[in-house]
Amino acid sequence: MSEISLKGVIDMHVHTNPDLRKRAYDDFELMEAAIRVGARAIVIKTHQGTTMDRAYLCNRHNKIVHGDTNDFTMFGSITLNRQVGGINPRAVDVALQLGAKVVWLPTQSAINGLRRQNKALTDGVEVVRDGKIVPELATVFSLIKEHNAVLGTAHIATEESFVVVEAARKAGVKNIVVIHPEWWRVGMSLEDQARLVKDYDVILEHCYAQNMGGGKYKSNMEANLEAIKVCGYKNVMVDTDGGQVENPHWEIALQQYMQYLVDHGIPEEQVRYMTHTIPMNLLGLKK
Numbered sequence: 001m002s003e004i005s006l007k008g009v010i011d012m013h014v015h016t017n018p019d020l021r022k023r024a025y026d027d028f029e030l031m032e033a034a035i036r037v038g039a040r041a042i043v044i045k046t047h048q049g050t051t052m053d054r055a056y057l058c059n060r061h062n063k064i065v066h067g068d069t070n071d072f073t074m075f076g077s078i079t080l081n082r083q084v085g086g087i088n089p090r091a092v093d094v095a096l097q098l099g100a101k102v103v104w105l106p107t108q109s110a111i112n113g114l115r116r117q118n119k120a121l122t123d124g125v126e127v128v129r130d131g132k133i134v135p136e137l138a139t140v141f142s143l144i145k146e147h148n149a150v151l152g153t154a155h156i157a158t159e160e161s162f163v164v165v166e167a168a169r170k171a172g173v174k175n176i177v178v179i180h181p182e183w184w185r186v187g188m189s190l191e192d193q194a195r196l197v198k199d200y201d202v203i204l205e206h207c208y209a210q211n212m213g214g215g216k217y218k219s220n221m222e223a224n225l226e227a228i229k230v231c232g233y234k235n236v237m238v239d240t241d242g243g244q245v246e247n248p249h250w251e252i253a254l255q256q257y258m259q260y261l262v263d264h265g266i267p268e269e270q271v272r273y274m275t276h277t278i279p280m281n282l283l284g285l286k287k
Contacts, residue, residue, distance in 0.1 A: 003255075004262055005038070006255055006258075008276050009038075009258075010039065010040050011240055011279075012150075013179070013205065013239040013241045013242075014240060014250055015046065016046075019046055020047075022245055024243055024244065024245050027054050027055075027057070027074070030042065030243075033251050034072050034251070035066065037251045039072055040071065040276070041072065041075060041279070042075070044076060044077070045104065048083055049078065049079065049083050050084070050091075052099045059074055075102070077100050077152075078102075078103055080092070080104065080109075080125065080154075081125065082106075082123050086109065101283055102149065103150070104152040107154045110155035112186070116185050127156055128156075128160045131163065138167070138171060141173050145173050148174065150177055150283075152177050152179045152205075155185055157186075161188070161192075162196070169200055175282050176203065177237065178203070180210065181205075182207075182220050182224065183220075184212070197232065201235070202235065203235055203278060204237070206227055207224075208240040208242060209241075209253070221256075224238075225261060228261070233274055238275045254275075258271050
């Protein structure tokens with residue numbers, strides 16, 4: 001079987017330097033790798049705050065250095081950890097005005113993640129209180145709707161995801177992505193993933209590998225294959241969550257992932273839908 005191409009691929013979840021944790025590529029190195037393989041777009045993510053300003057510089061650098069020789073675009077995001085004030089509508093408003101495309105709920109500040117790691121909850125950021133979303137999150141949802149941006153559930157708990165997704169849908173948020181539900185810190189069952197898809201038509205993001213702690217990673221590809229079969233390819237987005245020095249470089253990881261799916265019976269046009277069409281629609285890109 002021929003090797004699958006990365007031409008036109010979009011990855012909405014990649015980590016780069018500068019970061020508090022060493023990453024495999026910095027922003028410009030990732031941009032150059034994406035251009036080499038013919039990728040269409042990448043969303044860069046940091047747990048420390050925002051990346052839309054970094055994405056802007058990448059796109060300017062691309063234009064200055066490469067001119068009109070490619071159609072690659074880097075996109076930025078904001079992560080609502082304690083560093084930006086948690087669920088902070090002012091920070092979200094500024095980030096979206098400056099071009100951020102994804103608003104991630106708490107990751108390292110998620111109470112669910114802290115609890116699962118047996119860490120103190122004092123610096124945790126609440127998204128749900130007494131069975132309802134915190135008031136600030138309603139304002140964040142209105143901003144996401146206004147800018148037609150993407151809501152990423154990040155590291156919140158399964159039971160929180162149902163509350164958040166329902167509230168987001170009622171607030172008119174169109175683009176909702178449940179982030180790496182297969183990861184042990186999220187720990188969402190396939191049954192719950194299928195229920196979220198059925199009841200709320202969300203996109204499930206399934207990533208290349210998951211952090212097991214201590215610099216060790218476990219392949220997600222077998223579990224992701226099952227999720228595609230159970231939940232349907234039209235609601236599963238294939239991303240890497242890449243950038244770890246312990247894993248293959250971003251473009252190698254994504255190619256391995258896509259090839260694995262094709263080699264295990266997922267038609268190439270379905271893989272294309274999960275890696276091209278879904279993220280293209282989420283980011284508002286034209287074909």
